[in-house]
Amino acid sequence: MTPRVRKFALTTHVVSSVGWLGAIVAFLALALAGLSSQDAQMVRAVYLAAEPITSFVIVPLALASLLTGIVQAFGTTWGLFRHYWVVFKFLIAVVATIVLLMYTQTVSFFADVAAEPTADLRELRSPTFVLHSGAALLLLLAATVLAVYKPRGMTPYGRRALRSRDH
């Protein structure tokens, strides 16, 4: 990649990744409000808002982060499987995205329950949103730490690639 393209790719990756992290923090705040609030209107609003936030913010940011991360890996000398920190970060993004895509069904289900005027809102009193967004937050924080510190360590594939390049 040319330096200009590389900077652009890096910017999109940082924006989408940090945006994903921020969206998860906002979702966690909503989830905590939905779990702890005694106000039925508030609880309904939380679970209704969770669906568009997930579908139109969190999922696109997750996919963008994963895609731009792959572009970054293949477009630079880091590679995708040469350094352990890149591999870990990639696995974190893949696992988090897969669980997120599966979890959209749960979010939609809760939104449907909240939208039903005669629904029993006690059905919404589940810690699932807090648990999942909390776990996602930990994973994304770990990915951020890896991206910033870039701890040393080459995979066997990376070592082979380095040796073949040097010879």
Add this chain to the structure above:
Amino acid sequence: LIVNIVSRKLGAFMKMRASEKDTHMVDSHPDPDTGDDDTGVGPDRESTTGTPRWVKVSAIVALVVVLLVVGMLVFGGGPGGHGPGRHTGGGDTPAAGGDTRGRL
């Protein structure tokens, strides 16, 4: 005396910076993320043998977490899976016959 101490400290600091700069200048790979080689965190002077300790520790922690999550999913003691039916009907279900619609 103060001027002497300050100038000596400054000299030592400048020497340290110069040696850091020399180290970075011999980096075999610039940091691809930034295109610079001044971060000191790129794949420079990296050991090419063995698996680092942080990788082993992280892999063990990840394995334990995965096993815990799988165990919770299999034995149903945890927050459940990711389908819509898995997250409801927990300990907060209303008593039979009780009308709790629309309230908490």
